[in-house]
Amino acid sequence: MKHQATPYLTFDGNAREALHYYKDVFEGEILSIQTFGEAEFPTPPEVDERIMHAQFKKDSLFLMFSDAFLGQSVTAGNNISLALELESEEEIQTLYNRLSEQGTVIMELQDTFWGAKFAKVKDMFGITWDLNYTTQS
Structure with missing residues (x-):
């Protein structure tokens, strides 16, 4: 079995924008998007449109996306x-x-x-x- 690390990218409310940006850059496809509002557990209305989990694929490139939940901090930069x-x-x-x-x-x-x-x-x-x-x- 070939092992492959899957990068998981977390954003501060702009995961959807990032997902579409990478779709255009790499000419790939968005496999799925699930928002916090679609989750099977109660969430505050402020996070309903935030992405809880999304998947992107282009050939062997596979990325997962999420927005941070309220109160969680996101540090974009040199950590990945x-x-x-x-x-x-x-x-x-x-x-x-x-x-x-x-x-x-x-x-x-x-x-x-x-x-x-x-x-x-x-x-x-x-x-x-x-x-x-x-x-x-």
């Missing part, structure tokens, strides 16, 4: 980095362009000493992405 091994120069360039458009480039897309093109970008939601395309076998 998601590494993606990409399949072509075109793909890494496209994702680099899309993520950096409203984000912050930490390391520009460049050739590396380990035989890859690599970039590190913090997107508009504070999530850091390590983009890697191995150019040498």
Whole structure:
């Protein structure tokens, strides 16, 4: 069995916006969205539209999303980095362009000493992405 870590991204009320952003960036599909209001337990009306759990998929990329419940804090930033091994120069360039458009480039897309093109970008939601395309076998 192949083991794969599934990143779970938590937001402070804007998980739906983030979910649709990543759908557009990666051209994937939203598999499911469940709000706190749809949960089978009572929740305050202020959280009814917040996402309790959502799933996104693009090929082998699988992400889960949630909004924090009232009173829980969210610290976006350097606490998570998601590494993606990409399949072509075109793909890494496209994702680099899309993520950096409203984000912050930490390391520009460049050739590396380990035989890859690599970039590190913090997107508009504070999530850091390590983009890697191995150019040498």
